[in-house]
Amino acid sequence: MLLLLDVAMLLEKLVLITIVVMASLGIAMYTTFAERKVAAILQDRRGPNRAGPFGILQPLADGLKLFFKEEIIPNFSSKALFVLGPGLAMLTAIMASAVIPWGDKVHFFGRDISLQIADVNIGILYVFGVVSMGVYGIMIGSWASNNKFSLLGGLRAASQIISYELAMGIALIALLMVTGTLSLKEMVVQQQQGGWGGLLGWNIIKQPLGFFIFIICAFAECNRTPFDLPEAENELIGGYHTEYSSMKLGFYLFAEYINMFVSSVIMSTLFFGGYDMPFVNEAALSPNVAALVGIIALMGKVVFFLFLFMWVRWTIPRFRYDQLMHLGWRILLPLALFNMLLTGGIILYFNK
Amino acid sequence: MQALTNRIQHVDRKPLTFMERLYLPAILKGMMITFSHIFKKKPTINYPEVTRPFSPVFRGLQILNRDEEGRENCTACGLCAVACPAEAITMEAAERLPGEEHLYREEKYAAKYEINMLRCIFCGLCEEACPKDAIYLSETFTPADYQRKQFIYDKQDLLIPHPIEEPEAYKKALGNRAKPSAN
Numbered sequence: 001m002l003l004l005l006d007v008a009m010l011l012e013k014l015v016l017i018t019i020v021v022m023a024s025l026g027i028a029m030y031t032t033f034a035e036r037k038v039a040a041i042l043q044d045r046r047g048p049n050r051a052g053p054f055g056i057l058q059p060l061a062d063g064l065k066l067f068f069k070e071e072i073i074p075n076f077s078s079k080a081l082f083v084l085g086p087g088l089a090m091l092t093a094i095m096a097s098a099v100i101p102w103g104d105k106v107h108f109f110g111r112d113i114s115l116q117i118a119d120v121n122i123g124i125l126y127v128f129g130v131v132s133m134g135v136y137g138i139m140i141g142s143w144a145s146n147n148k149f150s151l152l153g154g155l156r157a158a159s160q161i162i163s164y165e166l167a168m169g170i171a172l173i174a175l176l177m178v179t180g181t182l183s184l185k186e187m188v189v190q191q192q193q194g195g196w197g198g199l200l201g202w203n204i205i206k207q208p209l210g211f212f213i214f215i216i217c218a219f220a221e222c223n224r225t226p227f228d229l230p231e232a233e234n235e236l237i238g239g240y241h242t243e244y245s246s247m248k249l250g251f252y253l254f255a256e257y258i259n260m261f262v263s264s265v266i267m268s269t270l271f272f273g274g275y276d277m278p279f280v281n282e283a284a285l286s287p288n289v290a291a292l293v294g295i296i297a298l299m300g301k302v303v304f305f306l307f308l309f310m311w312v313r314w315t316i317p318r319f320r321y322d323q324l325m326h327l328g329w330r331i332l333l334p335l336a337l338f339n340m341l342l343t344g345g346i347i348l349y350f351n352k
Numbered sequence: 353m354q355a356l357t358n359r360i361q362h363v364d365r366k367p368l369t370f371m372e373r374l375y376l377p378a379i380l381k382g383m384m385i386t387f388s389h390i391f392k393k394k395p396t397i398n399y400p401e402v403t404r405p406f407s408p409v410f411r412g413l414q415i416l417n418r419d420e421e422g423r424e425n426c427t428a429c430g431l432c433a434v435a436c437p438a439e440a441i442t443m444e445a446a447e448r449l450p451g452e453e454h455l456y457r458e459e460k461y462a463a464k465y466e467i468n469m470l471r472c473i474f475c476g477l478c479e480e481a482c483p484k485d486a487i488y489l490s491e492t493f494t495p496a497d498y499q500r501k502q503f504i505y506d507k508q509d510l511l512i513p514h515p516i517e518e519p520e521a522y523k524k525a526l527g528n529r530a531k532p533s534a535n
Contacts, residue, residue, distance in 0.1 A: 042386045046396050315386045316379060 012113050020097050020117060028257040029059040031306055035257075038310040066250035074243050076146045085141020086244065086251035092134040093258035099123040100265050101185045103275045103294035107287040115275075115291060116185055123184040124172065127266060128165070131221060134259065135161045138230065141252070142240035153239030156321065157230035161221055163328035168217035170336035171210045174343040175270060178206050188274035199278045204271040209339045211271045213332055215308075218263040220328070223256060225313040229321060264305035265298070272301050411474045411489040414467055415525060416510045419457055422517065425486035426465065427458035432478035432487055440471035441478060458484070467510060469495065469503040491527045 033048065033056070040047025048055040073079055103115035120126055135158050142154025179187050187203070194201015204211050220227040231239030238244075241252045268274060275294030285293065319327070371377055397404065417425045428445035446463035448456045455461075478487050497503060513521035 042389050044389055044392050044394050044396075046394055046398070049398070311383060311386065315382045 008111065012111070013117060016113075016115070016117055017098075020102070021094055024094060024097055024258055024261055025254075027261050028254055029063065031257045031261060032062065032253070033059045034306065035310050035313075038307065039314050042311070042314045063250070066247050069246040071246040071248070072243075074145065074147075077243065078144045078146070081140050081144035082243075083248070085137050085144055086248045086255070087137075088140060089134060089137025089255040090251045090258075092130050092137060093255040093262065096127050096130045096259075096262045097265070099126050099184055100262075100269060101188055101274060102298060103291040105287055106291045112287070115295070119183060119185050122182045124176075124182050124266075124270070127184075127262075128169065128172075131259075131262075132161070132165055134221075134255070137255065138240050138252075141244070145240075145243035147243050149236045149238075150240050150242045153230045153232075153236045153242070156236075157223060157240060160223075160227060160229060160324060160328070163325060164217040164220035164227075164332070167213055167328060167332035167336045168221065170333070170340055171207075171213035171217065172270075174210045174336070174340045175203060175207050175214075177340075177343050177347055178203065184269050184274070188269060188276060191273040192276045199273075202271065202273045202276075207271065207339075207343070209335070210343075211267075213336050213339065214271070215267060216327075216332060218267060219309070219312065220324075222259045222263055222309070224260065224309055226316040226319050227324060228313075228318060229324060232318060260306060260309050261302065264302045264309070267305055268298060268301035274298060406491055410491055410493075411476045412491050412493040413469065413489070413495065413505075414472070414478065414510055415488050415490045415492075415512050416465065416507065417486050417488055418512055418515060420515060421454070422514045423453075423455060423457040424461060424511065425457055425484045426462045427460050427484050427486070428462035428465075429483065431481040431483065435477040435481035436472075437475060437477065438471045438473045440468045440473075442466050462507065465507040465510065467505050469505055470500060490525070 036058070037047040037055075039045075048058040051057040051061045073082055098117045099120055101114075101116040101119070105112045105114045107113075138157040139154045142150040142157070145151070176182065179190055181187060181190075191201045191203060194205075199205075219225075223230050229235075229239075231241065233239075236242070241249050244252060275298040277293050277297035280293055283290075419425055428443050430443060430445075433439075433441040433443060442464070443462045443466070444464040445460055448459050448461055474489065476489050479489050495503070512525045515522040
């Protein structure tokens with residue numbers, strides 16, 4: 001009996017993992033399309049509209065093109081690491097989605113299936129650990145290219161991600177002091193209880209400054225404009241992926257979009273109630289409908305954040321490197337520390 | 353220093369205020385500007401499906417005219433070649449033989465008629481020079497090809513479709529600005 005349960009559990013998790021990985025890949029694909037479309041619309045252009053109706057087959061065409069391009073491994077590169085780089089970038093990008101609660105639970109075959117691959121009690125720490133591994137993908141790839149421009153891009157990426165992770169982590173500590181838990185699922189459940197249709201329960205109300213720091217750092221972690229110095233085309237040719245071609249380049253670009261997707265999900269989960277649909281009482285609905293509503297709510301928030309990423313990209317020009325470091329170490333870090341102290345002080349004052 | 357003109361504009365070099373140093377208002381302002389562009393009209397058109405309206409005097413690729421029985425109008429007088437400032441037109445004349453009356457309207461016709469579309473400047477002087485209503489500038493434009501020699505259009509490329517044998521193609525070639533009774 002126990003064994004049977006385990007097999008069912010294994011199957012259920014496998015299916016969930018497959019769906020989540022495929023969904024993140026598909027969403028990343030269409031994010032590239034959306035990026036081009038949003039860029040076009042913001043610049044009064046039309047964007048890709050030739051492949052399929054409204055150009056919706058464009059990502060397929062792009063992917064196909066990348067697959068069929070010649071795979072070049074430079075002679076002077078260290079070959080194993082050269083291949084490892086994009087693989088690692090992709091792996092870490094996908095792995096982060098393991099602890100995200102996509103919805104509450106569904107009821108199928110007489111079983112309650114949780115829509116979360118792993119509800120680990122250190123959820124957000126796991127995300128942090130995996131995301132900071134992502135810099136290894138960039139670093140290894142850029143070093144293995146044996147090219148000065150790549151190496152410069154890689155170094156920029158490494159120092160930038162490490163600098164901004166600090167402020168991000170401290171902004172998160174303030175949030176953790178409010179929630180008192182590291183589990184993402186717990187956080188969502190907490191945020192569902194709140195006044196005014198659940199909106200007042202969202203952590204953005206309690207931690208606006210923390211969210212502000214977090215979103216800036218998320219932009220930096222994803223290497224998105226205005227923090228896209230690692231791949232600054234006009235300074236470093238292609239940055240860390242200068243030497244890459246074909247699908248290895250595609251993996252790097254793809255990993256960036258998956259990172260964007262994952263950080264959008266994390267931001268919605270941490271600060272915007274995750275799968276909590278405001279003004280809807282999920283407990284009154286049947287579990288499957290509630291899960292569907294939850295997923296729609298989460299995806300709505302994610303789409304908004306993805307749009308924000310693109311909107312900012314086509315508005316704000318790139319930082320200079322010293323400005324970047326200045327912002328990270330001398331503005332965001334003290335601000336995050338101040339936010340942490342303030343939060344701690346308020347909690348102590350009300351708990352005395 | 354004495355100003356040389358009264359057009360000097362003094363640059364404001366005050367240090368930034370606190371709000372300005374925050375940069376956030378400026379960033380939000382910029383983002384509102386880009387957002388407003390979502391609702392702006394796009395100047396681009398979907399070209400092959402939609403074309404911009406032409407002026408009624410638009411001068412496109414040349415076309416060699418036929419009369420209503422389908423006979424070629426051109427009599428190979430060479431006035432168009434003389435008028436051509438780009439020297440894009442060459443032709444060779446031939447005499448109409450008995451039994452060819454249904455092919456050529458005049459007793460002399462162009463056995464060879466070539467226009468080099470890479471030289472042509474689409475000035476329309478050939479059209480003005482022609483005494484026989486034989487050459488017109490159509491609405492067709494932007495031909496594309498892989499080889500330069502493909503741009504030397506010979507008579508087969510230039511002749512309008514036969515009005516009796518291919519009436520629909522003929523209609524299409526006439527376009528929307530054909531006069532009710534050509535020639």
